[in-house]
Amino acid sequence: MEIRWLEAFVAVAEELHFGRAATRLRMAQSPLSQTIRKLEKDVGAELFERSTRSVDLTAAGRALLPHAYRILDEVGLARKAPTSAPGSVYGRVSIGFSGALNHLTLPPLARALRQRHPNISLHLVGRVMSGEAVDRLVAGTLDLAFVGLPLNPGAVATRRIARERLGVVLPSDHRLAERAAVDLRELAEEAFITMPLLSGSALNDSALRACTASGFRPRVVQEVPDPFIMMTLVSAGVGVSIVTEGVAGVVPAGSVFRPLAGTPRFHDHALAWAAGNTSRVLGAVLDVALEVLPTPGD
Structure with missing residues (x-):
């Protein structure tokens, strides 16, 4: 398995279109398809369901995706580590939100994060409803999400923000x-x-x-x-x-x-995250959220 194979896989998984993924990766579509086939041969499973009209992740592809994100994140962190100041926090955090309902909470958090942790890259994912957010947090394809309460207990940790x-x-x-x-x-x-x-x-x-x-x-x-x-x-x-x-x-x-x-x-609005996520980047984001989005009183 090669890093470039995983980069290709993530691009296709996010675009769900080989042409757009190839454009994003600045490569031709045929070499991209060959790269995906190499990865599928390496893991022993088909990762995409392909038709003339659509591309979708298979169950194996959905299972691989959060691991691919983590591997690529770790590679990015390794590249930054030699030149980063001691004690700085760097990495990538994916935040899900629903849209207009978060217009008073998402902007101040995003602005504060860019000011205090410029080495944290934000990946904002819109139109994520609370139920989908829980599934994606548990699967590892989101790190943090704006949700409404109540949620099913136990699946994720939450903190009420509004x-x-x-x-x-x-x-x-x-x-x-x-x-x-x-x-x-x-x-x-x-x-x-x-x-x-x-x-x-x-x-x-x-x-x-x-x-x-x-x-x-x-x-x-x-x-x-x-x-x-x-x-x-x-x-x-x-x-x-x-x-x-x-x-x-x-x-x-x-x-x-x-x-x-x-x-x-x-x-009630809340922030939610996977209870078992011990990422230092997520911890830094939650610390900033505690400052700019204080828990409201009843």
């Missing part, structure tokens, strides 16, 4: 748009836009609990994987969406955010 009230995004010409707050019961007959129901979105779970407590189950007419696109569809008049108060400042034109009336209902 508690936000739930509210609703309405089209600006909606009959309730002028209200200071909206009683969720008045939306029982509305069309709802949500994250994919099977995506493992913690926000979906919070929204469903709020609707159930108000005596109805939401009628979902559209599922989209991105919170901002979800709100854009609200602006287009497709339906309404339950979100957190943190997005009030980024709702698109043609829509408005209104808090829910009555007893406040909350959605």
